[in-house]
Amino acid sequence: MYCTWKLKELKDELKKRGAKITVKKADLVERLESYDRNFNFGNQSPLASQSQAIDVPAVELYQDVNSSTIFPKITKKHIQCYFDRFNTNISDAVKLYESRYLLILRSTTFAEDTYLKGFCKASMKQLQYEVNIKLNNDGVPEEATCECAAGEGKEAHCKHVAVVLVAAENILKEKIILLHEVSTSQLQTFHKPTKKNYATPLRASRLPSKRDIHNIVYSPYLKQNPYFDKKAFQCRFQSLILNIHTHRCP
Template sequence: MQLPLSETYRDINSNTILPPLDKTMIRHYLCYKHKKIDTVVRLYESRHLLMARASVVGDNTFVKGYCRKTMKSLQYEVDIVLNINGNPEASHCECPAGSGTNALCKHVAVLLFGIKNMVREKNLLLQEVCTQKLQQFHVPKKLYTGTPVKV
């Protein structure tokens, strides 16, 4: 699979124009059954997707993402090519199941669901880092509203 230069990729956000992609397109490309799709959706919702970037070259949209491994802290690089209609044409993943020209592993599926979610809802669930969470020591303590204790 011929990929564009890494400088042409831009982070995916709500202003990024992506081709239309829905769940049936993903299921047809991956040849997954409903039970396996539910597993992939759970992985996506538990924020296994680390980063997603896109590059448009001609009629094709190239999407590069990093997906966390299920059991360990390793991450795999995933590449997907979408045509102008949103159909995935080719994919590649660094995992053992995703080698070759058409990877059909769960890491590719997680990135596809991230793209679908961005197209439909303009929202992408990525893994949160510690600096994205509110500091807990600045949150005021809950006031005591009960009656005073008699001595």
């Protein structure tokens, strides 16, 4: 069938499929036929994948979702309805969401539609996938796309899309969102005394000690100190003042 095609048509068709282009017409025809036999070798041309992606607003327009963000009323029913079309259950996604697999959730409103952008951790790999979802005014998911292998096209129904939808539903209903936590997200729980001391403060001189402490004077007042040596004190004081630049002592 390709034998009747012109050289330019053949080249254009091969370009579309992301195939190599050579000069000989016979080679081009053979290549096209083999691409047909092998379903394009799993490749999709950049043109085709672009047309499958949904149009989303610019990244700058998105804002982080919090309890005061205005959303269309998205419910668990809406989410289940969307996934029922693909015979998918969202219970796995709820578990993933509760295990804090969602990294970021942002949203924006554009031409009466609400767009959600979320980043979800992959469950088995050290990866994160970007999820884009378009919601209509009633909170029904219209289009969704995900970066993962299962999330191609405009009607992605992978677990990452479900996690983002469940998170949006949760923040609307409970006003809380469970995001992935880093190790410093919560205050440390160690280095805190487990017992509180309610006893009256003890004088230092009455503290239990094994050492012989009869000679030590705890009183900060010099006059009450029977061992106070006035001359020695004056000497020390003078020395401190004179050598204040070189001293590190207080």
